[in-house]
Amino acid sequence: MSRPTGHRAAARGRPQRTAGRVAQYAALLAYLLFLAFPFLWLLSTAFKPPRELARVHPTWIPDAPTLENFRSAFDEQPLLPAAANSLFAAAVSAVLAMVLATPTAYVLARHRSRFSHAATGWVVISQAFPLVLVIIPLFLILKNLQLVDSRGGLILVYVVWSLPFALWMLTGYVRAVPPELEEAAAVDGAGRLRTLVSVTAPLLVPGIVATALFAFITAWNEFFFALVLLKSPGKQTLPVVLTHFLGSEGVADLGPLAAAALLATLPGLVLFAAVQRRITGGMLAGAVKG
Structure with missing residues (x-):
């Protein structure tokens, strides 16, 4: 039954x-x-001619797709130099953040102490600070160091700003690596440095790639610091140049703006698609022990 x-x-x-x-x-x-x-919606707007953009009831698919908005965007603003500035600042800051964050995260994960707990608390608290609270003292410090209106100063700010989040992510990835693997390598006669290079570092590659990508995209899309710290037109980043499509009365040149914004979005999407396998592996590894 x-x-x-x-x-x-x-x-x-x-x-x-x-x-x-x-x-x-x-x-x-x-x-x-x-x-x-x-x-x-951005994709649709970028290919619409002006008469379709002026419609009261816009449509998803353009009736007469055009590339005129892209031509106008490149003619009106220096998009390529600005993109090169953004690429340089984002790439260098992401690499430097990983160089600093990786060994620090290892120490915080493997050696539990009051300092490590305090550092973890600082990481969490620092993410809650709004940018407007730090921009004035930051500007004064960089001015005294003669780093205002310089790519080096902007990169330094990006590294400091992304470092807490990078530490928080990488600490979880390090904790996901079983310490028994390092102990086994030590029993086999491997030194500390060789253990880190041959055993721990390869297992951290997915986490490092994922964290570096987030640091890169954060710097690529950052607007506020670049707006305040960079004054020379030739040094401005892409997000700052996009604001130039707004008129003096705040009226946007919508078609070229959408085309330029679409081009600014594509690098992040392409980079994410290129390394998504490593990102997925890194996230799963970091989620084992947080």
Whole structure:
């Protein structure tokens, strides 16, 4: 008698599990559409001629797609030099942040102490500070160091700003590496440095790649520091140059602005697509022990 009862219970539970799975997929699809909506709207706007942009009821798909907005964007503003400035600042700051954060995160993860707990607390608290609280003292410090209106000063700010988040991420990845692997290497006669290079470092590569990508994208998209610290037109980054498409009365040249913003978005998407396998592996590894 118990077996048929069990079968009936399983039969009743199967539709419930199916309904729950359908609801999860529906929620995931809705979330993806929510995230994709700004990009799709930007893509549509970039290819619309001015007469379609002036419509009261715009359409998703342009009636007469055009590349005129892209030509106007490059003619009106120095997008390529600005993109080169953003690329240089983002790449250098991401590399320097990883160089500083990786050994520090290892020490914080492997050697628990009051200092490590205090450092972890500083990492969390520093992320809560709004930019407006630090921009004035930061500007004065850089002015005394003669680093205002310089790429070096901007890179230094990006490194300091991204370092707490990089430490927080990498500490989780280091904790996900079993200490027994290092102990086994030590038993086999490997020194401390060789253990770190041959055993620990390869396992941290996915986490380092993921963290470096986040640091790069953060610096690539950063606007406020670049606006305040850089005054020379030839040194301005891409997010700052995008504001030049706004007129003196705040009226946007919508078509060229959308085209330029689309081009500014593509590098991050391409880079993410190129290293997504390592990012996925790094996130899964970091989630084992946080």
